Amino acid sequence: MSLQFHNQLTHRVDTFTPQIEGKVSLYTCGPTVYNYLHVGNWTAYIYWDTLIRVLQANGLRVERVMNITDVGHLVSDADEGEDKLEKGARREGKTAWDIASFYTDDFIKGMARLHLLTPQHIIKATSYITEQLELVRTLQKKGFTYQIDDGIYFDTSKFPSYGHFAGLDLDAQKAGARVEFNPQKKNPVDFALWKFTPQGETRDMEWETPIDLLEPIVADGLEYEQANKKMGFPGWHLECSAMAMTLLGKTLxxxxxxxxxxxxxxTNEIAQSEAATGVTFAHYWLHNNHLKVNGTKISKSLGNGYTLNGLGEKGYSPLDFRLFVLQRHYRSEGNFTFENLESAKNRLHNWRNSAALRHQTHDRLRDDDEKSTDDESVSLYASSQALIEAISNDLDTPAACAIIDEAFRKIDGINLEDIHQHALTSFIETVDNLLGLALFDTSKDISDDIKRLIIERERAREKKDWQAADRLRDQIEKSGVTVRDTAHGSIWEYVA
Incomplete structure (x- = not known):
């Protein structure tokens, strides 16, 4: 089966071929842990979890690294403003280390609630300072860096292909940079590899800059080491390159x-990585689109940055949200509304009821209708294969959802004895393996006591004792189960 992904590097859908047969090295940009993640943040991790699942479904072994940005991410996403962790610390009256620890733990718990697969390596930027400084040292030796008052910068003019990845018009940027935020920079797009702690300040997270990376300063009456001592912290872009290449090699x-x-x-990751190694940093680049809320950008001022806990308070589970996300293609802009989330919740509820049919049927084929039963099992097995093919085609999760709807529609309302239990169970497992919706675990069988009540109700209906039948229905529904009467008999379902 062919795997295809839209590759930002080539700006087209490419057939995926790993460097080493049967093995994939993959890096995911992780969260900046200064606050709770909102629905827009979580969207990316749901899509990339689906990516891992489809790679595995195609027989590939994935080694994945995801970073935790616990230092160095400034509020502008570039080189301006305050470090987000320092800002979070001031907001909550804690240290940046405390903030990072708390929100990292919350992120890990959120991953579990969303049924996200755990990467082989979840690593913190603060644990790889030595490796980041070594990357700066390599770039310095190769002539790609320069120092100004606030840090050590990458000289983008030394990297001719800078901007190709994003299709940036560098000449237009230079022409438009009449008032440069940092006039000491040689080029407007130059970026900080290592930032210096401002003079007279002390940060929660800072490290001494190795003296060999600094331009020497001569100061009367001071020892050489003291005069040249500068505390600092890594640039956000530097972190990802250093951690990815340390664990996965020069090319991902x-x-x-x-x-x-x-x-x-x-763009900056590519520049610094390829300048240091001289080889391609990554062969395939996948990017998810934005999620808006009620048609607007998620922002603190609008109060629309809903968290998983916030959704829970309104009656929605993390898996309801997961399906909401998967109903949209990862490259399409999404729009979160509670009406859309409610629709996803109902869809997932219906799928669970279809999954529960496996407890109400069996694998014994009927002698008088063997062909129809066999046809149904073939259809479900074919649907499992169609699911894999859909998601292998550039993570087409909306198509996958449509396949699931159609498969369950076909078995809805037919005689339970015509549903092949093994085929249905296999299909449910395929859905869970690819989409992580936990249909199998959330569609448990009911107790024997409830089953006995359902049988009693059937007998009451046969006797036309409607009063007893209604009384038994009410008793059954108290257990969270309802009964749906069809032309082929009664089917139990979960109460919405």
Whole structure:
């Protein structure tokens, strides 16, 4: 089966071929842990979880690294403003280390609630300072850096292909930079590799800059080491390159992130990585589009940055939200509304009821209708294969959802004895393996006591004892189960 993804590097849908047969190296830009993640943040991780699942479904072994940005991400996403962790610390009256620890733990818990697969490596930027400084050292030796008052910068003019990845018009940027935020920079798009702590300040997270990376300063009456001592912290872009190459090698198979990363963060990653190694940094770049809320950008001022806990308070589970996300293609702009979320919740509820049919049928074929039963099992097995093919085609999750709807529609309302239990169970497992919706685990069988009540109600209906039948229905519904009467008999379902 062919795997195809839209590749930002080539600006087309490419057939995926890993560097090493059967193995994939993949890096995911992780969260900046200064606050709770909102629905827009979580969207990316749901899509990239689906990417991992389809790679595995195609027989590939994935080694994945995801960073935790716990230092160095400034509020502008470039080199301006305050470090987001320092800002979070001031907001909550804690240290930046405390903020990073708390929100990292919350992120890990959120991953579990959303049924996201755990990467082999979840790593913190603060644990890889030595590796980041070594990358600066390599770039310095190769002539790609220069120092100004606030840090060590990458000279983009030394990297001729800078901007190709994002299709940036560098001449227009230079012409438009009449009032440059940092006039000491040689080029408007030059970016900080290592920022210095401002003079007279002390940060929660800072490290001594190795003296060999600094331009020497001569100061009367001071020792050389003291005069040249500068505390600092890594640039956001530097972190990802250093961590990715340390654990996955100089060239990755796949790098993922949001489309907002293309013009700055990922462009800078490519420049510094390829300048240091002289080889391609990643062969495939996948980017998810933005999620808006009620047609507007998510912002603190609008109060529309809904969290998983916030959705829970309104009666929606993380898996309701997961399906909401998967109903849209990762490259299409999304729009979150509670009406859309309610629709996803209802769809997932219906799928669980269809999954529960496996408890109400069996694999024994009927002698008088063997062909129809066999046809139904073939249809479900074919649907499983169609699911894999849909998601293998540039993560086409909307098509996958349509396939699931159609498969369950076909078995809805037919005689339970005509549903092949093994085929249905296999289909449910395929859905869970690819989309992570936990249909199998959330469609448990009912107790024997409830089953006995359902049988009693059937007998009451046969006797036309409607009063007893209604009383038994009410008793059954108290357990969270309802009964749907069809032409082929009664089917139990979960109460919405």
């Amino acid at each position: 198979d796949i790098h993922t992130g949001g489309i907002d990363h293309i013009p700055v963060h990922h």
